[in-house]
Amino acid sequence: MSGATPSRTVLKLRHAGHLLAGEGEAIDGMIGMPRRFGPRRDVIARGDPPDRLHVIVEGFACRYKVTEAGRRAIVALMLPGDFCDLHVAVLGRMDHSIGTLTECQVADVSSGDVQTLIDSSPTIARTLWWSTLVDEAILRQWLANMGRLRADHHLMHLFCELHLRMEGIGLALNGSFRLPLTQEEIGDVIGVASVHVNRIVQALRADGLVTLQGGRVALPDWDRAVAFAGFDADYLHLKRPGRVAPII
Amino acid sequence: MSGATPSRTVLKLRHAGHLLAGEGEAIDGMIGMPRRFGPRRDVIARGDPPDRLHVIVEGFACRYKVTEAGRRAIVALMLPGDFCDLHVAVLGRMDHSIGTLTECQVADVSSGDVQTLIDSSPTIARTLWWSTLVDEAILRQWLANMGRLRADHHLMHLFCELHLRMEGIGLALNGSFRLPLTQEEIGDVIGVASVHVNRIVQALRADGLVTLQGGRVALPDWDRAVAFAGFDADYLHLKRPGRVAPII
DNA sequence: CGGTTAATTGAGACCACTCAACGGCTGTGG
DNA sequence: CCACAGCCGTTGAGTGGTCTCAATTAACCG
Numbered sequence: 001m002s003g004a005t006p007s008r009t010v011l012k013l014r015h016a017g018h019l020l021a022g023e024g025e026a027i028d029g030m031i032g033m034p035r036r037f038g039p040r041r042d043v044i045a046r047g048d049p050p051d052r053l054h055v056i057v058e059g060f061a062c063r064y065k066v067t068e069a070g071r072r073a074i075v076a077l078m079l080p081g082d083f084c085d086l087h088v089a090v091l092g093r094m095d096h097s098i099g100t101l102t103e104c105q106v107a108d109v110s111s112g113d114v115q116t117l118i119d120s121s122p123t124i125a126r127t128l129w130w131s132t133l134v135d136e137a138i139l140r141q142w143l144a145n146m147g148r149l150r151a152d153h154h155l156m157h158l159f160c161e162l163h164l165r166m167e168g169i170g171l172a173l174n175g176s177f178r179l180p181l182t183q184e185e186i187g188d189v190i191g192v193a194s195v196h197v198n199r200i201v202q203a204l205r206a207d208g209l210v211t212l213q214g215g216r217v218a219l220p221d222w223d224r225a226v227a228f229a230g231f232d233a234d235y236l237h238l239k240r241p242g243r244v245a246p247i248i
Numbered sequence: 249m250s251g252a253t254p255s256r257t258v259l260k261l262r263h264a265g266h267l268l269a270g271e272g273e274a275i276d277g278m279i280g281m282p283r284r285f286g287p288r289r290d291v292i293a294r295g296d297p298p299d300r301l302h303v304i305v306e307g308f309a310c311r312y313k314v315t316e317a318g319r320r321a322i323v324a325l326m327l328p329g330d331f332c333d334l335h336v337a338v339l340g341r342m343d344h345s346i347g348t349l350t351e352c353q354v355a356d357v358s359s360g361d362v363q364t365l366i367d368s369s370p371t372i373a374r375t376l377w378w379s380t381l382v383d384e385a386i387l388r389q390w391l392a393n394m395g396r397l398r399a400d401h402h403l404m405h406l407f408c409e410l411h412l413r414m415e416g417i418g419l420a421l422n423g424s425f426r427l428p429l430t431q432e433e434i435g436d437v438i439g440v441a442s443v444h445v446n447r448i449v450q451a452l453r454a455d456g457l458v459t460l461q462g463g464r465v466a467l468p469d470w471d472r473a474v475a476f477a478g479f480d481a482d483y484l485h486l487k488r489p490g491r492v493a494p495i496i
Numbered sequence: 497c498g499g500t501t502a503a504t505t506g507a508g509a510c511c512a513c514t515c516a517a518c519g520g521c522t523g524t525g526g
Numbered sequence: 527c528c529a530c531a532g533c534c535g536t537t538g539a540g541t542g543g544t545c546t547c548a549a550t551t552a553a554c555c556g
Contacts, residue, residue: 087381091381133336140311140343146394148315151511182534191394191396199536235343430502443504444544446502
């Protein structure tokens with residue numbers, strides 16, 4: 001590693017296992033100055049032309065769709081370092097919205113810069129490709145979980161996934177990580193009403209499987225959590241396993 | 249159009265709206281001789297290295313995952329003409345399986361040929377890219393539907409989607425199309441038990457919204473079906489509409 | 497014509513929902 | 527410093543969609 005600390009984006013992309021020396025810095029070089037978004041703001045709305053690329057530098061954001069009946073479905077959670085829309089420029093308009101959950105720092109990335117970088121290095125191209133495929137694999141896993149797992153198992157599965165993803169970018173410490181979402185927002189992820197999230201969380205807490213307080217999630221017993229959720233991390237495709245020195 | 253009838257793959261890809269004259273034939277040229285698979289056979293299994301590309305030439309196939317508890321989740325339906333795995337070569341191993349539902353003809357495609365074709369034409373590259381993005385958009389829509397739509401609305405939504413997709417490859421006639429799946433398999437798609445699929449189908453049939461018999465689905469009243477399902481086709485990103493949008 | 501698979505029907509149980517009310521915390525303005 | 531509003535979390539009660547188990551009929555196939 002060189003002098004500058006690699007961004008969370010690069011920390012994540014290193015898990016693909018392809019990046020050569022210096023390429024992390026090249027990727028960081030194209031990420032512009034972040035703009036601040038307040039909580040619950042749209043970064044891009046459904047119907048917009050997807051002309052810009054964005055990276056979540058800080059905070060939690062999501063992809064979401066709203067059903068006819070007005071129920072919101074969060075179809076992806078984006079953590080610090082995640083690309084929002086590496087891929088969608090080919091489509092004419094957004095079929096979903098991207099919005100912040102917490103306050104966020106969002107950086108614009110020029111799609112021309114991305115193209116240049118991809119053309120300049122097969123390993124970078126392969127790494128960005130890997131990133132979009134992992135996003136898709138997560139989507140498949142979420143679909144498989146939804147409606148087939150009971151809400152308590154489903155929630156623990158989500159926490160297991162987020163723990164690994166947060167750990168991969170240096171944001172998990174001692175089995176706990178920050179997740180300042182309301183129970184309503186968690187419900188929009190796993191597809192249940194907020195009232196039900198509440199009851200489930202209490203039961204899980206009583207079982208010693210998880211604690212949620214002050215916007216942090218703690219998994220005191222990883223093995224039990226994994227067993228309870230039926231969690232298998234293969235869909236995250238982490239070629240370089242887990243731990244990154246935690247930041248904060 | 250030239251002499252030879254375009255394959256269903258090309259019929260589908262034309263909806264992207266990018267292909268130039270002659271490029272459809274180029275794409276068809278790389279699709280090899282199909283091999284026959286019986287019903288309920290794995291084309292690729294979870295854990296396999298994703299080294300080959302496949303196209304479903306004839307029949308119905310699916311991506312699926314199996315939960316710890318043994319429940320199967322079908323996370324994508326693949327119709328004639330669909331690429332199975334245009335994208336997954338970057339990942340080390342399959343995180344899901346691809347299997348036939350009905351008897352299928354499956355053609356192998358050399359990934360070298362695909363690469364050559366992509367390098368030879370930006371419009372072909374853009375078109376194949378579009379294809380994988382539409383697959384992902386369908387995945388998002390399925391995730392949004394699952395667990396948020398009541399099973400009857402969900403099922404009608406699926407039928408509306410399949411109707412447009414089948415129509416787009418010339419396999420829908422007078423609002424009906426072939427879909428020789430068991431109620432169990434349909435249940436694995438929308439995440440409900442086969443017994444419940446049965447009751448729902450009967451209710452929908454009684455309402456005149458759909459008929460299922462002899463392995464065919466018929467939607468006698470498209471507008472009512474769309475209204476009932478809350479269906480909005482935008483996520484299929486058909487730049488050249490397959491069916492004219494319902495008037496009134 | 498017998499065997500197998502799929503569709504259908506019924507009964508009872510459970511998971512998650514809605515509606516509603518209450519408590520706790522925080523920020524604001526008087 | 528207190529009153530108040532507002533959001534979030536919590537709790538209760540009753541409803542309903544979907545489940546499992548089981549049995550029966552219908553359709554298909556050799």
